[in-house]
Amino acid sequence: xxxxxxxxxxxxxxxxxxxxxxxxxxxxxxxxxxxxxxxxxxxxxxxxxxxxxxxxxxxxxxxxxxxxxxxxxxxxxxxxxxxxxxxxxxxxxxxxxxxxxxxxxxxxxxxxxxxxxxxxxxxxxxxxxxxxxxxxxxxxxxxxxxxxxxxxxxxxxxxxxxxxxxxxxxxxxxxxxxxxxxxxxxxxxxxxxxxxxxxxxxxxxxxxxxxxxxxxxxxxxxxxxxxxxxxxxxxxxxxxxxxxxxxxxxxxxxxxxxxxxxxxxxxxxxxxxxxxxxxxxxxxxxxxxxxxxxxxxxxxxxxxxxxxxxxxxxxxxxxxxxxxxxxxxxxxxxxxxxxxxxxxxxxxxxxxxxxxxxxxxxxxxxxxxxxxxxxxxxxxxxxxxxxxxxxxxxxxxxxxxxxxxxxxxxxxxxxxxxxxxxxxxxxxxxxxxxxxxxxxxxxxxxxxxxxxxxxxxxxxxxxxxxxxxxxxxxxxxxxxxxxxxxxxxxxxxxxxxxxxxxxxxxxxxxxxxxxxxxxxx
Amino acid sequence: xxxxxxxxxxxxxxxxxxxxxxxxxxxxxxxxxxxxxxxxxxxxxxxxxxxxxxxxxxxxxxxxxxxxxxxxxxxxxxxxxxxxxxxxxxxxxxxxxxxxxxxxxxxxxxxxxxxxxxxxxxxxxxxxxxxxxxxxxxxxxxxxxxxxxxxxxxxxxxxxxxxxxxxxxxxxxxxxxxxxxxxxxxxxxxxxxxxxxxxxxxxxxxxxxxxxxxxxxxxxxxxxxxxxxxxxxxxxxxxxxxxxxxxxxxxxxxxxxxxxxxxxxxxxxxxxxxxxxxxxxxxxxxxxxxxxxxxxxxxxxxxxxxxxxxxxxxxxxxxxxxxxxxxxxxx
Numbered sequence: 008x009x010x011x012x013x014x015x016x017x018x019x020x021x022x023x024x025x026x027x028x029x030x031x032x033x034x035x036x037x038x039x040x041x042x043x044x045x046x047x048x049x050x051x052x053x054x055x056x057x058x059x060x061x062x063x064x065x066x067x068x069x070x071x072x073x074x075x076x077x078x079x080x081x082x083x084x085x086x087x088x089x090x091x092x093x094x095x096x097x098x099x100x101x102x103x104x105x106x107x108x109x110x111x112x113x114x115x116x117x118x119x120x121x122x123x124x125x126x127x128x129x130x131x132x133x134x135x136x137x138x139x140x141x142x143x144x145x146x147x148x149x150x151x152x153x154x155x156x157x158x159x160x161x162x163x164x165x166x167x168x169x170x171x172x173x174x175x176x177x178x179x180x181x182x183x184x185x186x187x188x189x190x191x192x193x194x195x196x197x198x199x200x201x202x203x204x205x206x207x208x209x210x211x212x213x214x215x216x217x218x219x220x221x222x223x224x225x226x227x228x229x230x231x232x233x234x235x236x237x238x239x240x241x242x243x244x245x246x247x248x249x250x251x252x253x254x255x256x257x258x259x260x261x262x263x264x265x266x267x268x269x270x271x272x273x274x275x276x277x278x279x280x281x282x283x284x285x286x287x288x289x290x291x292x293x294x295x296x297x298x299x300x301x302x303x304x305x306x307x308x309x310x311x312x313x314x315x316x317x318x319x320x321x322x323x324x325x326x327x328x329x330x331x332x333x334x335x336x337x338x339x340x341x342x343x344x345x346x347x348x349x350x351x352x353x354x355x356x357x358x359x360x361x362x363x364x365x366x367x368x369x370x371x372x373x374x375x376x377x378x379x380x381x382x383x384x385x386x387x388x389x390x391x392x393x394x395x396x397x398x399x400x401x402x403x404x405x406x407x408x409x410x411x412x413x414x415x416x417x418x419x420x421x422x423x424x425x426x427x428x429x430x431x432x433x434x435x436x437x438x439x440x441x442x443x444x445x446x447x448x449x450x451x452x453x454x455x456x457x458x459x460x461x462x463x464x465x466x467x468x469x470x471x472x473x474x475x476x477x478x479x480x481x482x483x484x485x486x487x488x489x490x491x492x493x494x495x496x497x498x499x500x501x502x503x504x505x506x507x508x509x510x511x512x513x514x515x516x517x518x519x520x521x522x523x524x525x526x527x528x
Numbered sequence: 529x530x531x532x533x534x535x536x537x538x539x540x541x542x543x544x545x546x547x548x549x550x551x552x553x554x555x556x557x558x559x560x561x562x563x564x565x566x567x568x569x570x571x572x573x574x575x576x577x578x579x580x581x582x583x584x585x586x587x588x589x590x591x592x593x594x595x596x597x598x599x600x601x602x603x604x605x606x607x608x609x610x611x612x613x614x615x616x617x618x619x620x621x622x623x624x625x626x627x628x629x630x631x632x633x634x635x636x637x638x639x640x641x642x643x644x645x646x647x648x649x650x651x652x653x654x655x656x657x658x659x660x661x662x663x664x665x666x667x668x669x670x671x672x673x674x675x676x677x678x679x680x681x682x683x684x685x686x687x688x689x690x691x692x693x694x695x696x697x698x699x700x701x702x703x704x705x706x707x708x709x710x711x712x713x714x715x716x717x718x719x720x721x722x723x724x725x726x727x728x729x730x731x732x733x734x735x736x737x738x739x740x741x742x743x744x745x746x747x748x749x750x751x752x753x754x755x756x757x758x759x760x761x762x763x764x765x766x767x768x769x770x771x772x773x774x775x776x777x778x779x780x781x782x783x784x785x786x787x788x789x790x791x792x793x794x795x796x797x798x799x800x801x802x803x804x805x806x807x808x809x810x811x812x813x814x815x816x817x818x819x820x821x822x823x824x825x826x827x828x829x830x831x832x833x834x835x836x837x838x839x840x841x842x843x844x845x846x847x848x849x850x851x852x853x854x855x856x857x858x859x
């Protein structure tokens with residue numbers, strides 16, 4: 008092998024290693040960019056609509072294709088012999104010996120000095136090992152790409168689980184389709200009710216396998232709203248029953264019915280009223296023969312209609328001291344049946360809600376990133392008494408509820424844990440501590456009015472006010488601010504101490520002195 | 529064939545080393561100055577030496593001339609020195625038969641090594657006579673051109689302190705010098721050695737170790753060294769970085785430099801680098817060789833502007849920054 012061949016062989020091997028290193032570096036760099044883009048894409052994906060995501064995905068695919076082409080082009084570029092020589096010279100501190108040799112070879116210099124240089128370079132090349140000149144190394148970008156890949160996997164999993172809250176969990180959950188269908192089955196035999204229909208539609212959306220996360224979230228919100236509306240309506244029904252019971256208490260004939268209504272035995276109360284009707288020998292109701300249970304086909308009245316009807320019934324019952332009005336009894340019976348329907352609907356919906364919550368709780372607790380596990384416990388569908396009233400130990404911490412607890416006169420031990428802290432409860436708020444302090448702004452406003460009256464009075468008497476006597480120069484300089492300050496305290500030039508009356512200063516000082524008086528006590 | 533060249537290179541190195549050793553017997557320190565003067569001699573250039581009086585400028589040149597067996601002459605430049613005093617003049621000579629004829633009387637420039645001491649004290653006209661001879665390697669007088677004996681090597685000195693009554697060399701004439709070297713004041717240890725050597729009964733003497741013909745051979749050898757194109761590009765980049773109007777100019781160049789290096793500067797870089805490569809037993813020029821001669825080759829070719837003069841910016845500082853800034857070629 009002649010000198011040229013020896014040098015060229017070394018340079019070729021060095022160039023190959025350079026190319027490998029460069030390719031791995033470029034691929035690592037490209038992978039970093041691609042993974043970073045994917046990560047960003049995955050993070051913003053749940054925020055945007057499917058259409059936006061589709062467009063973004065197409066653009067990102069295009070950009071990634073371009074990146075792949077660029078990376079491939081850069082990675083597959085061959086390393087020139089001169090580059091290999093430069094790398095070898097730098098690594099082995101050859102002071103440009105191989106570079107000069109490569110140049111002489113490329114130029115075909117046949118001078119004696121050039122040949123001598125080649126022979127010396129060839130001798131040097133024989134002593135060099137390409138693996139020591141250019142060691143194959145894993146680029147740092149590859150490590151970074153690996154890290155990004157791990158982050159992407161974790162993020163992808165977390166985002167998937169978070170987006171499955173409520174909706175997407177149902178089809179893919181423990182019982183999947185069957186669970187969703189059983190939830191809907193609970194609503195099958197419900198009477199015609201717009202709220203039940205609303206919930207059913209939401210469940211129908213949620214049970215679909217191809218539902219998008221946005222649609223699932225909307226359906227979940229819809230379901231929540233339907234549940235809340237049913238609850239509100241049931242509260243209205245119970246209040247209506249209470250009002251009817253109150254109205255019936257005055258008449259000994261209805262005493263038992265009123266007691267039954269108070270104790271929640273609605274069906275019993277309705278039966279008693281029916282007995283009273285029969286005892287009085289009144290004609291059967293137009294819908295006679297249909298029990299509350301049979302009134303499935305009949306729709307549930309709206310809250311407003313029900314409330315109005317109950318109001319009328321209660322009023323009429325109050326007037327039934329002498330005789331019993333058939334129409335009134337029918338109306339009361341109808342109201343009781345309606346209330347019963349509303350309460351039934353609530354129970355049905357609550358059952359659905361409970362199952363859904365149980366279901367979601369299972370999936371939420373699997374994900375450490377979701378906060379819905381707190382929401383699930385903060386508003387329990389089937390509350391049980393806490394062993395330690397006032398604080399409930401939860402996953403991830405203790406929620407102290409003392410701030411929300413307000414003692415009421417009629418609080419009972421049986422309600423302990425259930426009603427304590429309920430914002431909608433009827434407990435009175437605890438009184439404020441400390442001395443009542445009048446608002447500073449009000450004080451100043453009042454003082455301003457007093458001041459203005461006094462100034463007007465003084466002006467009328469031709470005297471200057473005793474607390475403020477500006478000089479001629481001060482008057483000339485602060486006239487505008489002073490005029491403004493007469494009307495509103497806020498408009499006064501408060502930076503000029505002369506313009507703040509002594510009494511107003513005193514008020515401010517007194518306010519801040521007494522502000523924390525109660526704390527001192 | 530390679531053996532012959534190998535021997536030439538070996539001879540080059542050994543002769544260079546002999547001269548250096550002989551000079552070091554007289555001259556204390558300043559090894560880099562000695563190397564650069566030798567480099568200049570072998571690169572067929574001339575040297576401008578700058579230093580305060582008494583640091584051994586003249587002694588250095590005399591010692592070199594003694595060590596190299598060259599004809600040496602010294603010209604002390606004064607304001608009344610005329611060109612004829614340097615190059616010679618035609619005189620009328622009468623022979624035995626009474627016939628009278630003009631005969632050219634050779635001036636002190638007809639030597640192998642000329643010391644032009646305090647060159648900036650002579651008038652520009654006289655300076656031009658010397659500088660023209662340096663460039664042309666010949667002298668014209670009375671319509672006749674007289675070739676100068678080779679090697680012809682001029683070492684001009686100038687004092688940077690005493691500027692009164694001097695005629696500073698124009699930039700174009702400064703460019704004729706391959707290198708501009710600075711002799712610094714010696715340190716305490718070196719001063720001790722100088723005193724030991726020069727204040728006793730017998731001063732050391734120099735042996736002649738290099739013949740005239742050998743110097744010419746060494747010059748030929750140096751010229752034969754190949755320079756790879758990337759290395760040559762590196763030298764060009766350095767030179768271009770000294771041009772304020774160049775896109776490759778350094779930021780300090782743009783701020784402080786009025787004119788950058790001429791093409792002669794790049795020639796000086798390459799020629800000096802070739803000698804340096806041989807001194808280091810290499811048959812190729814490296815970027816390191818270029819860097820090692822960059823300061824002496826370019827410092828007198830970088831002309832500073834008024835701002836730089838006002839801020840006392842040294843051309844060496846700018847060049848050092850340029851050398852750090854210009855990257856070595858990767859391929």
